[in-house]
Amino acid sequence: MSALLDVSGLSVARGGARVVHDVDLSVAPGEVVALLGPNGAGKSTLLECLGGVAPAAAGSVSRHGRVATVLQAPGLARRTVRANVELALAWWGVPRPGRRTRAMEALEQMSAAHLAARPSAALSGGERRRVHVARGVACRPDVLLLDEPFAGLDGETHQSLVEDTSSALRDASGAVVVVVHDRADAWALADRVVVLTEGRVVADGPPRDLLAAPPTAQVARFLGYDGHLAESGGSLLTRPAHVRVSADGALAGRVVRVVGTEDGVLLDVEVADGRLRCRDAGEWRVGDGVRLDVAGGVSYDVEGRRRTGRH
Amino acid sequence: MSFFLEGLRQAWQEITTPGSGIWQVVRVTLQVAGVSTLAGLVIGLPIGVALGIGRFRGRGALLVLANAGLGLPPVLVGVVLTLLFFPEAPLGFLRLGFSLKGVYVAQTVLAVPVVVALTASAIRDLPVGLLDQGRAFGASRLALGVLAVREARIGILAATIAAIGGGLSEVGAVVLVGGNVVGYDQTLASAALQRVGAGDYAGAMAVGILLLALILLVVAALTWLQYAGRRGPRATVRAS
Numbered sequence: 001m002s003a004l005l006d007v008s009g010l011s012v013a014r015g016g017a018r019v020v021h022d023v024d025l026s027v028a029p030g031e032v033v034a035l036l037g038p039n040g041a042g043k044s045t046l047l048e049c050l051g052g053v054a055p056a057a058a059g060s061v062s063r064h065g066r067v068a069t070v071l072q073a074p075g076l077a078r079r080t081v082r083a084n085v086e087l088a089l090a091w092w093g094v095p096r097p098g099r100r101t102r103a104m105e106a107l108e109q110m111s112a113a114h115l116a117a118r119p120s121a122a123l124s125g126g127e128r129r130r131v132h133v134a135r136g137v138a139c140r141p142d143v144l145l146l147d148e149p150f151a152g153l154d155g156e157t158h159q160s161l162v163e164d165t166s167s168a169l170r171d172a173s174g175a176v177v178v179v180v181h182d183r184a185d186a187w188a189l190a191d192r193v194v195v196l197t198e199g200r201v202v203a204d205g206p207p208r209d210l211l212a213a214p215p216t217a218q219v220a221r222f223l224g225y226d227g228h229l230a231e232s233g234g235s236l237l238t239r240p241a242h243v244r245v246s247a248d249g250a251l252a253g254r255v256v257r258v259v260g261t262e263d264g265v266l267l268d269v270e271v272a273d274g275r276l277r278c279r280d281a282g283e284w285r286v287g288d289g290v291r292l293d294v295a296g297g298v299s300y301d302v303e304g305r306r307r308t309g310r311h
Numbered sequence: 312m313s314f315f316l317e318g319l320r321q322a323w324q325e326i327t328t329p330g331s332g333i334w335q336v337v338r339v340t341l342q343v344a345g346v347s348t349l350a351g352l353v354i355g356l357p358i359g360v361a362l363g364i365g366r367f368r369g370r371g372a373l374l375v376l377a378n379a380g381l382g383l384p385p386v387l388v389g390v391v392l393t394l395l396f397f398p399e400a401p402l403g404f405l406r407l408g409f410s411l412k413g414v415y416v417a418q419t420v421l422a423v424p425v426v427v428a429l430t431a432s433a434i435r436d437l438p439v440g441l442l443d444q445g446r447a448f449g450a451s452r453l454a455l456g457v458l459a460v461r462e463a464r465i466g467i468l469a470a471t472i473a474a475i476g477g478g479l480s481e482v483g484a485v486v487l488v489g490g491n492v493v494g495y496d497q498t499l500a501s502a503a504l505q506r507v508g509a510g511d512y513a514g515a516m517a518v519g520i521l522l523l524a525l526i527l528l529v530v531a532a533l534t535w536l537q538y539a540g541r542r543g544p545r546a547t548v549r550a551s
Binding site: 072076088 | 439440441442443444445446447448449450454458462
């Protein structure tokens, strides 16, 4: 099926400086793509350009169908929630008779139907974001662009909104591009993750594949590979899932940091060839000796390129 | 204190005495304030909306100009318009000098910057992202303008109150352009000025009291209108 969004050699400038460089991207119908990257990576700028809000400095964006952008700030008009969604539909060009039904459907998809008659001023932060996303869902665009729809929410509200948004986006027939800051959001929402750093696409693929084998050490660190062991000609990067505390483990080390978590502790352990991070349910203190087993991880050469073959 | 009491007594007498002429002055005052505020809104509102929502080169300079207009000296406006309305002057053909229409024009010139500056400011204070979101969903300029006016209505009514307050109490431009002709274009404020000039301080106080009462009445009505939509069950804002 032909792509709904085709981006070729795209560069975008902001305040005279280029913040997005030479991006190639293609989004197919039904695909949910997460743009992931650290602060200042150019994710929102790229999204604005995809939506036609910001101009391209170079390259091209081909949109095959209508594109709706849900901006980061959930600016709602001083009226009821349903009226806000209907207003978005009016902007989108939906004739008046169909607006109410579509607005209610979108609110139901976002588990916000019970808020329909409530004035926007009476909504909590999470509810505002829910209604904000519902406006985009109600428009039923060919391509829906969402800019950090979960920013600034507490953990529980965040999680619940991610789950509802994930369901709503799966129900949508068009393509979705969503900017997220949190890796977990990308895994929850997307079929495909595009990692941006310093305005460049540094990784692009299904979430599971990307996490299993990040193409570069830089991407690996961004995706949570926070342990490293020096190897000949490079290093092995690991995630906590790759490292296990074991009484007869192959590596001896010393605990240098202990962070409490819901299910135990997160340990930073200095070993002879590096520093590893792992989870454990036991009680640990800084300075304790520990033995570790490493099962997994990805090897990179000195320039940070992935080496073929897993550790 | 005796001036004040005498003023009150005289005000009551003028109000209750048929043919005292005070009601004609009240009518002219309301007419001047009403026409100039209406004209100020018709001209100033679209400009204020454009400055509030627009993104164009020179917008900042125009905002500075509008804000500077808030401090426009009425006497200067009066002098400039009087000169322009002289029969041989560029606008002399309009025959607006020493006429009620000329007073309307002078007051409108003073009202427009008030409406422009306060409207633009009210629109710029709208929740972050609301208008941008409208643009992102393909809203037309007209739709954005209507939304902006609706959302900023409290600020726009504040601009209206400021403009009508100026129209009711302004005296410099009215006297210079209209000539302060009794029974024709004299307003309460210019009548007070004339009575002070004639040494009739109690009479000036009487007119001043009437003017103050009129301002209170009009502003109270507009303030009621300003917050009418906000009555009813108070909205509760929750934390999360």
